[in-house]
Amino acid sequence: MSLSDHLCETWRQRLQTGQWRQGERLPTERELADTHGVSRTTVRKALAQLKEQGLIEQTVGSGTYVAQAPEGGVASPGTVRHTSPADLMEARLALEPALVDLVIRNASRDDLQRMAHCCEQAEQAQTLEAFEHWDAELHQAIAEAAHNPFVASVFQLMTEVRSQGEWGQLKKRSVTPERRLAYQREHRALVEALSDRDAERARALTLEHLVHVRRNLLGV
Amino acid sequence: MSLSDHLCETWRQRLQTGQWRQGERLPTERELADTHGVSRTTVRKALAQLKEQGLIEQTVGSGTYVAQAPEGGVASPGTVRHTSPADLMEARLALEPALVDLVIRNASRDDLQRMAHCCEQAEQAQTLEAFEHWDAELHQAIAEAAHNPFVASVFQLMTEVRSQGEWGQLKKRSVTPERRLAYQREHRALVEALSDRDAERARALTLEHLVHVRRNLLGV
DNA sequence: CTAAATTTGTCCGTATGTATT
DNA sequence: AAATACATACGGACAAATTTA
Numbered sequence: 001m002s003l004s005d006h007l008c009e010t011w012r013q014r015l016q017t018g019q020w021r022q023g024e025r026l027p028t029e030r031e032l033a034d035t036h037g038v039s040r041t042t043v044r045k046a047l048a049q050l051k052e053q054g055l056i057e058q059t060v061g062s063g064t065y066v067a068q069a070p071e072g073g074v075a076s077p078g079t080v081r082h083t084s085p086a087d088l089m090e091a092r093l094a095l096e097p098a099l100v101d102l103v104i105r106n107a108s109r110d111d112l113q114r115m116a117h118c119c120e121q122a123e124q125a126q127t128l129e130a131f132e133h134w135d136a137e138l139h140q141a142i143a144e145a146a147h148n149p150f151v152a153s154v155f156q157l158m159t160e161v162r163s164q165g166e167w168g169q170l171k172k173r174s175v176t177p178e179r180r181l182a183y184q185r186e187h188r189a190l191v192e193a194l195s196d197r198d199a200e201r202a203r204a205l206t207l208e209h210l211v212h213v214r215r216n217l218l219g220v
Numbered sequence: 221m222s223l224s225d226h227l228c229e230t231w232r233q234r235l236q237t238g239q240w241r242q243g244e245r246l247p248t249e250r251e252l253a254d255t256h257g258v259s260r261t262t263v264r265k266a267l268a269q270l271k272e273q274g275l276i277e278q279t280v281g282s283g284t285y286v287a288q289a290p291e292g293g294v295a296s297p298g299t300v301r302h303t304s305p306a307d308l309m310e311a312r313l314a315l316e317p318a319l320v321d322l323v324i325r326n327a328s329r330d331d332l333q334r335m336a337h338c339c340e341q342a343e344q345a346q347t348l349e350a351f352e353h354w355d356a357e358l359h360q361a362i363a364e365a366a367h368n369p370f371v372a373s374v375f376q377l378m379t380e381v382r383s384q385g386e387w388g389q390l391k392k393r394s395v396t397p398e399r400r401l402a403y404q405r406e407h408r409a410l411v412e413a414l415s416d417r418d419a420e421r422a423r424a425l426t427l428e429h430l431v432h433v434r435r436n437l438l439g440v
Numbered sequence: 441c442t443a444a445a446t447t448t449g450t451c452c453g454t455a456t457g458t459a460t461t
Numbered sequence: 462a463a464a465t466a467c468a469t470a471c472g473g474a475c476a477a478a479t480t481t482a
Binding site for chain 4: 222223224258259260261262265279280281282283
């Protein structure tokens with residue numbers, strides 16, 4: 001974990017615990033650099049992450065401010081932050097098989113082609129990072145294939161949790177080359193079942209895949 | 221537009237037009253910096269953008285490689301704001317029966333008592349507003365009975381949508397006294413099934429109730 | 441198999457530009 | 462008009478992983 005990642009984690013905690021409150025102005029970048037004994041470059045990298053997650057806002061000439069969290073814009077209820085990997089897997093096991101029905105009913109040919117494209121790219125990926133990128137893209141493609149804004153935001157919540165601290169660490173440790181191959185096969189099979197509009201098979205494959213992921217991730 | 225953004229655009233064109241082909245190795249960062257007359261920092265910022273878009277891959281000690289060319293139209297994440305009543309009902313019909321399993325597995329005796337309490341209060345409510353309050357409380361109680369933070373935030377999303385303009389209007393017009401009585405009976409039956417830990421019956425009752433609500437709400 | 445060279449990853453210190461106060 | 466604060470960029474250094482001699 002890099003210095004900037006570490007700072008990012010530290011500050012995210014302050015934001016979540018309310019040590020830095022909504023609308024409050026943070027210390028200047030130079031002050032933060034000074035108090036933490038790092039360069040301003042490093043501080044900026046950490047702040048950039050927080051900004052991308054919508055937790056802070058920055059204005060030239062003015063300063064860095066804590067973003068208004070719940071009321072406006074992209075909703076991310078605070079409880080999501082407390083979701084552990086085990087919690088998320090439990091919820092995925094319950095929800096995703098149910099969503100398969102929606103996808104099968106509403107997916108267009110374009111949606112299915114996009115999924116297949118994601119599979120191809122994931123298979124050709126040379127690095128773990130690239131693989132995870134296309135894995136995430138595949139999830140997104142499936143989510144959007146439901147053609148339901150609410151379902152889309154549920155998936156977005158999942159993505160948020162997965163892009164958050166603990167999950168990334170766990171995944172890095174758990175994804176071996178053999179497991180990655182297995183995931184690829186399972187993804188392929190699922191996309192095929194979806195293309196065949198075979199709901200029962202798709203549900204079974206989804207469940208199987210998630211059980212597999214959970215075992216690798218949590219050993220349960 | 222910053223220097224790094226400009227470089228990013230230039231290189232994206234090369235990637236998309238095939239001047240840099242799949243799998244090909246790009247010049248090293250220092251070479252790119254040299255030929256474009258910029259610092260390595262700037263080159264790295266541009267490459268970071270391309271990497272995030274999945275167009276290139278980087279490996280320490282080896283180099284930067286072309287991952288792919290044509291990107292399928294990646295849509296922006298759907299927000300909850302665009303959820304229509306029909307969208308929400310579709311999602312509820314898919315998700316809530318699935319969540320019943322979680323509730324049955326994880327609900328405590330306190331959770332079930334709280335649900336029963338909500339039913340009583342709803343039945344004794346003298347105004348439509350009071351009824352809707354306890355209806356919402358019942359939903360909350362069921363959500364929290366899953367004892368899963370992620371599930372809780374999904375329910376919170378639902379509540380957000382329902383508290384939002386269009387839904388309230390529709391509900392006001394659709395809830396007649398007879399329908400309210402029917403809802404109360406259905407809620408009671410569901411809480412009983414949950415208390416009996418009878419998953420199959422609870423799922424069926426949930427589905428039945430939601431179909432009922434949808435018909436009253438949308439006429440579908 | 442080992443050691444050196446290569447290449448990306450991270451960090452620092454400094455300087456200048458631009459918008460706000 | 463001056464001070465403040467973020468935005469961008471440069472060059473140098475060392476670490477970590479890979480390739481090559």
